[in-house]
Amino acid sequence: EAQVTQNPRYLITVTGKKLTVTCSQNMNHEYMSWYRQDPGLGLRQIYYSMNVEVTDKGDVPEGYKVSRKEKRNFPLILESPSPNQTSLYFCASSFGRGANYGYTFGSGTRLTVV
């Protein structure tokens, strides 16, 4: 089944403790992206990647890192999480240049930073 898989689904952590949310897609998509979703603010893009070893900032990149060493994986890294990063996170992938073909989203990761 073609899908985007995120792990974990739920995570509670403490301020300052580094964490990684994994994302993997099995559709051979070139484009991958991370969004966060907050009440009243909708979906906002954190980082995206056009291809292996190519990453760019989205609208809200502060406090996040990403890497794209392989085509299928696009992990989101929070080096020192803070409570304002408590949110619902979605990974997405797309064929080609992303915004001209639509995205396939993962099921989401609910992160709580205390």
Add this chain to the structure above:
Amino acid sequence: GESVGLHLPTLSVQEGDNSIINCAYSNSASDYFIWYKQESGKGPQFIIDIRSNMDKRQGQRVTVLLNKTVKHLSLQIAATQPGDSAVYFCAENGNAGNMLTFGGGTRLMVKP
């Protein structure tokens, strides 16, 4: 399930009626638009898309209308069913090619 928005506009319809969800987009340069459906506890799912060289596109029970003059997009759902209850988002590409910008969403509630 996950809450995707505490203060979303809400549309409440009777089962079997038609639903119309509206979206005003911001960038006149956008040439690709998508409607997504997000059910509680799930990620957004693609419903239908339309490019700017069209003003109407139909799928199964869904129709998207695009009015570029007033930068307005609508999603029509025929014979709305309880399974259609979800939050619906429109998205535009801003003609940048690299990212989609999402609207705030509308919650559709279907009354049996």
